[in-house]
Amino acid sequence: MKNIQAALLALALSASAAGAQADPHHKHRVCNTCGKVTNVYVTEQNGKGGAAGVIVGGLAGGLLGNQVGSGTGKSLATVAGAVGGAYAGKHIEGRMNKVRTWNVKVRFDNGKTDTFYFRDNPRMQNGDRVRRTDRTIVRS
Structure with missing residues (x-):
């Protein structure tokens, strides 16, 4: 009797599972x-360049610019070197970071x-x- 009940239960469960798969609304x-x-x-x-890059670049550019020319040309070269060095220093620091x-x-x-x-x-x-x-x- 228990075997028949187990078989019927298994059959009912498999039929309901098959119906759920076939249901298009599922x-x-x-x-x-x-x-x-x-x-x-x-x-x-590139990261951001900071004050350190600007300062170091400006100093290096100013020193290099000071080596060029004499008189007013030397002063202009020093200022141009400092500005260019500061700009370059900021970008170099950015590449390093x-x-x-x-x-x-x-x-x-x-x-x-x-x-x-x-x-x-x-x-x-x-x-x-x-x-x-x-x-x-x-x-x-």
């Missing part, structure tokens, strides 16, 4: 915050895509499953 729930990493790449940008950004592109399960930016390596790879939390993503 909707698959999509996680809007879940997705897959599709691309990870690093970009570099490069800023890396890790860009992680994600395709969400609902079909939307987005890119997330990290200052430190997030240690994510193509194919990693992730979940959006607040304004960032974490592995799921």
